[in-house]
Amino acid sequence: xxxxxxxxxxxxxxxxxxxxxxxxxxxxxxxxxxxxxxxxxxxxxxxxxxxxxxxxxxxxxxxxxxxxxxxxxxxxxxxxxxxxxxxxxxxxxxxxxxxxxxxxxxxxxxxxxxxxxxxxxxxxxxxxxxxxxxxxxxxxxxxxxxxxxxxxxxxxxxxxxxxxxxxxxxxxxxxxxxxxxxxxxxxxxxxxxxxxxxxxxxxxxxxxxxxxxxxxxxxxxxxxxxxxxxxxxxxxxxxxxxxxxxxxxxxxxxxxxxxxxxxxxxxxxxxxxxxxxxxxxxxxxxxxxxxxxxxxxxxxxxxxxxxxxxxxxxxxxxxxxxxxxxxxxxxxxxxxxxxxxxxxxxxxxxxxxxxxx
Amino acid sequence: xxxxxxxxxxxxxxxxxxxxxxxxxxxxxxxxxxxxxxxxxxxxxxxxxxxxxxxxxxxxxxxxxxxxxxxxxxxxxxxxxxxxxxxxxxxxxxxxxxxxxxxxxxxxxxxxxxxxxxxxxxxxxxxxxxxxxxxxxxxxxxxxxxxxxxxxxxxxxxxxxxxxxxxxxxxxxxxxxxxxxxxxxxxxxxxxxxxxxxxxxxxxxxxxxxxxxxxxxxxxxxxxxxxxxxxxxxxxxxxxxxxxxxxxxxxxxxxxxxxxxxxxxxxxxxxxxxxxxxxxxxxxxxxxxxxxxxxxxxxxxxxxxxxxxxxxxxxxxxxxxxxxxxxxxxxxxxxxxxxxxxxxxxxxxxxxxxxxxxxxxxxxxxxxxxxxxxxxxxxxxxxxxxxxxxxxxxxxxxxxxxxxxxxxxxxxxxxxxxxxxxxxxxxxxxxxxxxxxxxxxxxxxxxxxxxxxxxxxxxxxxxxxxxxxxxxxxxxxxxxxxxxxxxxxxxxxxxxxxxxxxxxxxxxxxxxxxxxx
Ligand SMILES: Nc1ncnc2c1ncn2[C@@H]1O[C@H](COP(=O)(O)OP(=O)(O)OP(=O)(O)O)[C@@H](O)[C@H]1O
Ligand SMILES: [Mg+2]
Numbered sequence: 123x124x125x126x127x128x129x130x131x132x133x134x135x136x137x138x139x140x141x142x143x144x145x146x147x148x149x150x151x152x153x154x155x156x157x158x159x160x161x162x163x164x165x166x167x168x169x170x171x172x173x174x175x176x177x178x179x180x181x182x183x184x185x186x187x188x189x190x191x192x193x194x195x196x197x198x199x200x201x202x203x204x205x206x207x208x209x210x211x212x213x214x215x216x217x218x219x220x221x222x223x224x225x226x227x228x229x230x231x232x233x234x235x236x237x238x239x240x241x242x243x244x245x246x247x248x249x250x251x252x253x254x255x256x257x258x259x260x261x262x263x264x265x266x267x268x269x270x271x272x273x274x275x276x277x278x279x280x281x282x283x284x285x286x287x288x289x290x291x292x293x294x295x296x297x298x299x300x301x302x303x304x305x306x307x308x309x310x311x312x313x314x315x316x317x318x319x320x321x322x323x324x325x326x327x328x329x330x331x332x333x334x335x336x337x338x339x340x341x342x343x344x345x346x347x348x349x350x351x352x353x354x355x356x357x358x359x360x361x362x363x364x365x366x367x368x369x370x371x372x373x374x375x376x377x378x379x380x381x382x383x384x385x386x387x388x389x390x391x392x393x394x395x396x397x398x399x400x401x402x403x404x405x406x407x408x409x410x411x412x413x414x415x416x417x418x419x420x421x422x423x424x425x426x427x428x429x430x431x432x433x434x435x436x437x438x439x440x441x442x443x444x445x446x447x448x449x450x451x452x453x454x455x456x457x458x459x460x461x462x463x464x465x466x467x468x469x470x471x472x473x474x475x476x477x478x479x
Numbered sequence: 480x481x482x483x484x485x486x487x488x489x490x491x492x493x494x495x496x497x498x499x500x501x502x503x504x505x506x507x508x509x510x511x512x513x514x515x516x517x518x519x520x521x522x523x524x525x526x527x528x529x530x531x532x533x534x535x536x537x538x539x540x541x542x543x544x545x546x547x548x549x550x551x552x553x554x555x556x557x558x559x560x561x562x563x564x565x566x567x568x569x570x571x572x573x574x575x576x577x578x579x580x581x582x583x584x585x586x587x588x589x590x591x592x593x594x595x596x597x598x599x600x601x602x603x604x605x606x607x608x609x610x611x612x613x614x615x616x617x618x619x620x621x622x623x624x625x626x627x628x629x630x631x632x633x634x635x636x637x638x639x640x641x642x643x644x645x646x647x648x649x650x651x652x653x654x655x656x657x658x659x660x661x662x663x664x665x666x667x668x669x670x671x672x673x674x675x676x677x678x679x680x681x682x683x684x685x686x687x688x689x690x691x692x693x694x695x696x697x698x699x700x701x702x703x704x705x706x707x708x709x710x711x712x713x714x715x716x717x718x719x720x721x722x723x724x725x726x727x728x729x730x731x732x733x734x735x736x737x738x739x740x741x742x743x744x745x746x747x748x749x750x751x752x753x754x755x756x757x758x759x760x761x762x763x764x765x766x767x768x769x770x771x772x773x774x775x776x777x778x779x780x781x782x783x784x785x786x787x788x789x790x791x792x793x794x795x796x797x798x799x800x801x802x803x804x805x806x807x808x809x810x811x812x813x814x815x816x817x818x819x820x821x822x823x824x825x826x827x828x829x830x831x832x833x834x835x836x837x838x839x840x841x842x843x844x845x846x847x848x849x850x851x852x853x854x855x856x857x858x859x860x861x862x863x864x865x866x867x868x869x870x871x872x873x874x875x876x877x878x879x880x881x882x883x884x885x886x887x888x889x890x891x892x893x894x895x896x897x898x899x900x901x902x903x904x905x906x907x908x909x910x911x912x913x914x915x916x917x918x919x920x921x922x923x924x925x926x927x928x929x930x931x932x933x934x935x936x937x938x939x940x941x942x943x944x945x946x947x948x949x950x951x952x953x954x955x956x957x958x959x960x961x962x963x964x965x966x967x968x969x970x971x972x973x974x975x976x977x978x979x980x981x982x983x984x985x986x987x988x989x990x991x992x993x994x995x996x
Contacts, residue, residue, distance in 0.1 A: 353847035354815030
């Protein structure tokens with residue numbers, strides 16, 4: 123019964139995907155490409171080879187984490203839009219820890235991981251403090267903190283730790299030994315054991331909400347703040363922790379980027395993972411495992427649409443982004459069918475199958 | 480010929496049959512009472528008639544024409560208006576917006592536009608509402624925000640809204656649950672006048688006295704079926720009880736035979752409930768005593784509960800001389816500390832303050848008791864223990880259906896109330912604030928709750944009983960205090976007080992005090 127229900131909750135994003143694909147096909151026709159050809163390129167781009175699959179996975183992993191981070195906020199009825207800033211700060215923290223830390227492989231990685239968590243946590247905690255204690259609106263404060271995070275990290279990275287051997291805006295690299303080796307299966311795609319951190323985080327979070335008092339309370343505050351207050355829960359405290367915890371989870375993205383991918387902090391490394399996390403969380407219905415699935419979908423769509431640019435004549439990078447946005451737009455609709463039509467459909471079903479007590 | 484005719488209406492949710500076979504005939508210009516136990520399917524049937532729920536089958540005839548009601552919009556078009564069992568007011572808006580919104584003659588698709596863009600003349604609405612308020616004796620401040628209103632005032636807003644839309648058929652689902660007897664009296668006079676003007680009224684209530692006073696005939700629901708309809712003039716309260724629960728009605732009464740201990744559970748001296756009030760509130764409550772607080776709502780009941788539930792917060796803005804709970808100075812205590820020391824509370828508005836409606840019974844049973852040792856293992860919740868407690872609680876207070884995993888919004892109103900009661904007494908509190916404790920509960924269950932309250936009192940529980948039901952206060956209280964203008968105006972001995980004396984004290988209070996809010 124529960125399984126059946128879970129299965130049914132999958133049909134909505136899937137049918138949304140189909141509808142979105144249909145609309146995309148029309149758009150593609152209009153610019154003069156064949157939808158079938160585009161679909162093929164799209165498919166090959168997303169999972170045509172082990173390498174492509176690896177790159178899809180490469181985008182999926184940060185999206186799982188940012189999706190989780192956003193979901194923690196949303197469950198407490200807070201819109202954590204500061205995830206982008208949190209993961210940026212965390213990445214710089216991880217890079218600096220890696221550069222300065224002991225050169226012993228294990229110690230260095232542990233330190234880098236801890237620094238990433240702490241960086242994300244701190245940036246989330248600032249947001250949490252502003253929301254819970256200073257009554258700032260979390261969306262405004264989150265956006266501003268994103269700007270500040272971007273500014274401070276680039277300033278620090280480029281003025282004090284700039285890589286002298288490179289033209290790019292990036293810091294000195296870590297030594298090769300501490301970087302996490304990629305699995306050979308995915309060829310040169312940067313996929314190693316670090317990607318397991320994302321599902322691990324999802325599992326921990328699932329357990330957190332299911333079994334701990336803190337998780338239960340954070341959700342209770344989100345669902346009915348007045349009743350939660352009567353129950354003796356501190357709303358401000360739970361709000362603080364929902365944002366700070368979200369920051370910490372987002373922080374893992376920073377670690378993965380620095381240790382698992384580039385080996386350094388690159389200014390602007392994130393293609394808006396934090397913002398896409400909002401869509402990922404909502405499509406995944408805030409459920410940790412739903413978020414894994416929706417992040418996989420988003421990751422594949424992202425990778426697939428990247429290839430359209432150079433494999434077709436008419437589809438540019440911008441147009442690919444339009445297609446991606448159309449798909450996401452459809453998936454984020456809570457109800458795909460207008461209520462009136464749905465009612466008629468339900469009525470028809472009742473008449474066909476007849477439901478008597 | 481009957482104006483409303485329901486035939487064989489049925490509705491089920493999974494394996495829970497809400498309406499099995501509902502048949503109803505209501506003649507134009509009459510007042511029809513609906514009576515039945517909690518969970519008998521009354522609200523479901525009313526919502527079906529209002530187009531909120533689509534039945535699985537059956538026929539709805541209005542004015543001799545069979546109708547399919549797909550939404551409340553269809554019902555409104557036919558002149559059907561409904562007052563819901565639970566408030567449907569938007570907290571962030573003020574009274575007049577709540578009444579006028581959704582009723583104005585614009586297309587519903589434009590309803591999201593701000594008022595200013597909808598060319599709405601609030602002025603007209605205001606003068607009409609002023610007239611209605613005067614005519615019906617329902618004072619409310621039209622510019623007050625809903626979130627600032629007491630439950631009694633909210634109820635008056637709901638009634639006003641219904642009168643404002645000028646429906647031909649009025650469905651009232653427990654409209655009097657938190658009104659004072661005086662307000663009920665006035666409201667009934669108006670209802671009768673409306674019926675005489677040709678309006679048809681359906682009223683769901685658990686109060687037999689009210690049914691006898693206002694209705695022309697009464698339909699009894701049992702387990703989702705309408706079992707019979709009786710003419711009010713041919714019946715009496717005993718027969719109704721017989722039809723409804725299958726046994727005679729026995730009322731529970733405090734015999735004043737328990738010797739109270741001298742130990743004070745609660746000591747309040749000079750508590751400022753309202754900054755502008757001339758006097759402060761002083762009262763105390765011994766263990767094993769029931770103190771009934773009578774008085775018109777808005778005279779400090781909510782503030783008193785607020786002060787006891789959240790002392791540290793409340794006293795930031797209010798003064799007090801002494802506030803002691805179980806002999807400890809609690810002026811700086813937080814809510815959690817109060818609860819852990821043994822303060823239970825049945826809140827006035829169960830949906831707003833007492834429940835997580837989207838969660839199941841188990842998740843709700845731990846609300847407020849999340850720090851109980853028996854429910855915890857370090858940072859973890861012992862859900863198995865909570866489940867067991869929920870099961871026990873539901874059994875002892877006759878909550879139906881006995882489904883632990885049912886979302887709370889799917890329990891009937893009375894059963895939600897019983898669950899809160901079960902939860903609050905489960906951990907044997909030292910002091911229980913019972914604010915409208917039997918709101919929406921059927922007569923059988925009221926007896927059960929009253930019996931339990933008296934039993935717990937005998938074991939040493941102190942109870943602060945705040946209720947708009949004078950009968951309830953008179954039946955249970957060891958002492959009765961009349962709250963007037965944020966202070967105790969008068970105190971009676973429970974055994975030596977009757978309805979007239981109390982009513983008189985309260986009317987005096989009402990004249991001197993603030994009403995409205
Ligand atoms: N959405 C739902 N899902 C499952 N069961 C439901 C749902 N709505 C109502 N029920 C069940 O249907 C039964 C009838 O509910 P209803 O609210 O009509 O009772 P009621 O007669 O109004 O009771 P009360 O006097 O307590 O208000 C209850 O047992 C309730 O649990
Ligand atoms: Mg009901």
